[in-house]
Amino acid sequence: MSGYNFAYLDEGTKRMIRRALLxxxxxxxxxxxxxxxxxxxxxGWGTGxxxxxxAVIGPDDTLKVIDQGADxxxxxxxxxxxxxxxxxxLRTTESTAExxxxxxxxxxxxxxxxxxxxxVYQVPQPEPLFRLEPRRAETRRLHALAxxxxxxxxxxxxxxxxxxxxxSYDHPVMVGDRYLMSPxxxxxxxxxxxxxxxxxxxxxxxxxxxxxAVPPYTAVRSLDFxxxxxxxxxxxxxxxxCGSGESYLDEVVTDDRGGRxxxxxxxxxxxxxxxxxxxxxx
Amino acid sequence: MTPDQKTWALKAEGxxxxxxxxxxGGVQIPVLRDAALEVAPGECVALAGPSGAGKSTLMxxxxxxxxxxxxxxxxxxxxxxxxxxxxxxxRTVIALRRDTLGxxxxxxxxxxxxxxxxxxxxxxxxxxVAPEEARARAGALLRRLNLPERLHGLPxxxxxxxxxxxxxxxRGFVADFPVMLLDEPTASLDAANREVVIALIAxxxxxxxxxxxxxxDIEVRDRVADRxxxxxxxxxxx
Amino acid sequence: xxxxxxxxxxGLRLSFGAVRALxxxxxxxxxxxxxxxxxxxxxxxxTLLRVLAGETRPDAGSVTYxxxxxxxxxxxGMTEAARRRLARTEWGFVHQDPRDGLRMAVSAGGNVGxxxxxxxxxxxxxxxxxAARWLERVEIPRSRIDDAPRLFSGGMRxxxxxxxxxxxxxxxxxxxxxxGGLDVSVQARLLDLIRALVADLGIAVIxxxxxxxxxxxxxxxxxxxxxxxxxxxxLTDRVLDDPRHPYTQLLVSSVLAA
Numbered sequence: 001m002s003g004y005n006f007a008y009l010d011e012g013t014k015r016m017i018r019r020a021l022l023x024x025x026x027x028x029x030x031x032x033x034x035x036x037x038x039x040x041x042x043x044g045w046g047t048g049x050x051x052x053x054x055a056v057i058g059p060d061d062t063l064k065v066i067d068q069g070a071d072x073x074x075x076x077x078x079x080x081x082x083x084x085x086x087x088x089x090l091r092t093t094e095s096t097a098e099x100x101x102x103x104x105x106x107x108x109x110x111x112x113x114x115x116x117x118x119x120v121y122q123v124p125q126p127e128p129l130f131r132l133e134p135r136r137a138e139t140r141r142l143h144a145l146a147x148x149x150x151x152x153x154x155x156x157x158x159x160x161x162x163x164x165x166x167x168s169y170d171h172p173v174m175v176g177d178r179y180l181m182s183p184x185x186x187x188x189x190x191x192x193x194x195x196x197x198x199x200x201x202x203x204x205x206x207x208x209x210x211x212x213a214v215p216p217y218t219a220v221r222s223l224d225f226x227x228x229x230x231x232x233x234x235x236x237x238x239x240x241x242c243g244s245g246e247s248y249l250d251e252v253v254t255d256d257r258g259g260r261x262x263x264x265x266x267x268x269x270x271x272x273x274x275x276x277x278x279x280x281x282x
Numbered sequence: 283m284t285p286d287q288k289t290w291a292l293k294a295e296g297x298x299x300x301x302x303x304x305x306x307g308g309v310q311i312p313v314l315r316d317a318a319l320e321v322a323p324g325e326c327v328a329l330a331g332p333s334g335a336g337k338s339t340l341m342x343x344x345x346x347x348x349x350x351x352x353x354x355x356x357x358x359x360x361x362x363x364x365x366x367x368x369x370x371x372x373r374t375v376i377a378l379r380r381d382t383l384g385x386x387x388x389x390x391x392x393x394x395x396x397x398x399x400x401x402x403x404x405x406x407x408x409x410x411v412a413p414e415e416a417r418a419r420a421g422a423l424l425r426r427l428n429l430p431e432r433l434h435g436l437p438x439x440x441x442x443x444x445x446x447x448x449x450x451x452x453r454g455f456v457a458d459f460p461v462m463l464l465d466e467p468t469a470s471l472d473a474a475n476r477e478v479v480i481a482l483i484a485x486x487x488x489x490x491x492x493x494x495x496x497x498x499d500i501e502v503r504d505r506v507a508d509r510x511x512x513x514x515x516x517x518x519x520x
Numbered sequence: 521x522x523x524x525x526x527x528x529x530x531g532l533r534l535s536f537g538a539v540r541a542l543x544x545x546x547x548x549x550x551x552x553x554x555x556x557x558x559x560x561x562x563x564x565x566x567t568l569l570r571v572l573a574g575e576t577r578p579d580a581g582s583v584t585y586x587x588x589x590x591x592x593x594x595x596x597g598m599t600e601a602a603r604r605r606l607a608r609t610e611w612g613f614v615h616q617d618p619r620d621g622l623r624m625a626v627s628a629g630g631n632v633g634x635x636x637x638x639x640x641x642x643x644x645x646x647x648x649x650x651a652a653r654w655l656e657r658v659e660i661p662r663s664r665i666d667d668a669p670r671l672f673s674g675g676m677r678x679x680x681x682x683x684x685x686x687x688x689x690x691x692x693x694x695x696x697x698x699x700g701g702l703d704v705s706v707q708a709r710l711l712d713l714i715r716a717l718v719a720d721l722g723i724a725v726i727x728x729x730x731x732x733x734x735x736x737x738x739x740x741x742x743x744x745x746x747x748x749x750x751x752x753x754x755l756t757d758r759v760l761d762d763p764r765h766p767y768t769q770l771l772v773s774s775v776l777a778a
Contacts, residue, residue, distance in 0.1 A: 141600075149637040150638075152634075152637035152642070153623070153630045153633065156630050156637065156644065156647065156648075157630050160630065160648070161627075224642075225642055225643060225644035226642050227643050227644050227645050
């Protein structure tokens with residue numbers, strides 16, 4: 001696709017986004033405003049994540065894109081194809097281990113991340129206090145003052161109503177003991193993976209025009225109560241395909257008589273395990 | 283007896299009080315001019331004089347409820363310190379009323395929902411006496427004033443005039459104030475309770491309290507008062 | 521008696537255009553003292569309350585807070601972070617309309633617990649128990665702890681707001697017409713509740729009200745405001761029984777049996 005700059009965005013825009021990202025890395029968990037550009041796909045399809053990826057990726061990188069853990073869903077495939085077209089030299093992969101940049105919607109891979117890798121999260125709503133305090137100016141002030149009693153109230157209400165914290169995804173976290181942050185709509189199962197991760201984690205919200213970041217080896221603590229500690233939720237079962245009892249599972253309905261099974265949501269992880277089992281069997 | 287200068291508990295001098303009614307074209311009503319009064323510990327002084335002479339006004343001045351236009355109203359506190367009610371800041375007046383200056387008015391100002399026993403115990407608890415002890419002392423005094431036990435737990439709002447007056451008396455006498463002001467303390471009491479009040483006043487004098495009272499009941503007045511101070515009406519201002 | 525004021529204002533001035541909302545107002549409040557600010561609508565009393573609480577900046581003058589360590593702090597000179605920290609720890613604010621002071625979609629327990637959580641309490645069971653105790657203290661049954669305040673009557677909402685404010689045991693509470701929007705029958709109960717709590721906890725209160733009876737019941741001292749100025753001040757019963765300023769006389773005479 002000629003006529004486009006490498007990775008679609010012009011260099012000026014990339015510099016602007018990188019400056020915002022540097023600030024985000026310098027102040028972990030803090031939402032940095034940026035001049036979000038129109039992208040050739042609608043909001044809600046990862047425009048924030050794509051801009052972050054475009055700003056950090058180079059011809060030597062290897063890109064993996066996942067949506068709900070899967071590399072082969074429409075959203076993941078189209079974003080991966082997009083970068084393959086607009087970023088000459090860029091390699092794409094479905095392997096977590098091989099990737100240098102992983103753009104994701106709703107999951108963190110099961111394979112532990114390593115130093116040098118960059119996670120790029122697509123974020124629909126960057127403001128964790130959004131549902132509790134609709135006034136933007138007020139939420140900014142609450143962040144400035146680290147006044148997070150309100151968020152704790154929400155967890156209190158969950159326990160009072162449901163006996164436990166109800167958020168099974170997008171469970172709020174404290175970053176570096178300072179900023180309250182939305183981890184994006186990942187399952188709470190993935191929250192612990194953010195804590196002290198060796199990888200750089202970048203978050204982009206295109207419609208809301210905000211970027212934020214968790215630098216490598218940063219404390220990320222899921223909010224909870226002393227007597228109701230945070231518990232990452234996972235379906236109680238094993239993957240039908242690879243037998244994993246540790247991975248995050250999707251429930252798949254197999255027929256209209258109530259038949260169902262669990263499979264790994266991380267297709268790369270599941271596929272790698274199946275291949276290894278096959279090898280071992282042969 | 284003439285109280286020694288060193289021993290008086292209350293001393294008013296040159297007290298003047300008038301009212302300016304701004305809502306009636308600023309008409310001036312002078313009530314007291316150059317009023318003086320000195321009361322020793324253990325002494326009871328009765329204020330006398332015709333209705334409208336200013337007895338009640340003087341009483342309110344002594345309590346700090348009215349502000350004096352001139353003169354001084356010195357009260358000797360528990361610790362011996364003197365306070366001039368004519369000039370004392372509000373906080374000082376409040377402290378004085380808590381520690382030194384007791385007041386039995388004709389009418390009870392009812393605080394909604396507070397049980398009688400706590401109304402009476404309040405002067406003690408406000409000084410830091412433990413609630414149980416304060417209630418015990420309040421209950422004993424109410425019984426002495428023949429207020430039925432079943433009423434102690436009720437707020438006095440619905441009580442009869444005589445019952446309310448006894449609550450007021452108990453509240454005034456429960457805390458052993460060094461200076462006490464009694465505004466018609468026996469007005470709506472029967473003979474038996476009148477005797478109790480006379481005894482309470484005698485006991486207060488015996489422990490060294492200085493008392494000032496207005497007693498319309500001449501018999502009571504003659505039995506409790508050591509002196510009578512005539513409050514004369516002022517002539518209408520020219 | 522010789523302790524320092526908990527709040528001290530000097531020479532406050534504030535104009536909105538040609539209107540002088542505050543005209544050289546000075547006020548002192550001591551620990552444990554209840555001060556009523558009375559006056560009709562537009563007298564500047566609510567403006568004064570906001571300036572004293574640091575929410576509105578005066579054109580001139582100062583407000584000084586005496587902290588528990590014996591230091592003094594300039595209320596309008598401190599950072600907003602510091603002022604907000606004060607507002608959720610050592611201070612409290614009770615609004616006339618409970619909807620301004622409560623989170624209407626959050627349960628009664630969550631409303632009371634918020635201040636505890638804001639100061640770092642992270643034990644759900646303790647927070648809930650403390651909230652339940654405070655509900656009982658303001659005469660709301662424990663069983664209503666999970667109900668949202670929109671299901672409560674006006675009087676209950678106001679009592680809930682008071683529990684929410686007092687749960688962290690502030691030393692200084694600003695009250696803006698706390699009985700203003702309530703039926704007379706409900707007012708008496710609320711006033712008595714406030715009176716008892718304030719006395720029990722030894723809280724200093726600045727109470728803005730046009731209700732003379734409320735001032736009589738609650739306040740040790742009273743300030744009468746008119747057109748942005750303090751026209752009379754002193755011991756509550758002296759101001760009410762022996763009013764000197766024409767405006768105070770008018771105010772007192774317009775009230776039945778205060």
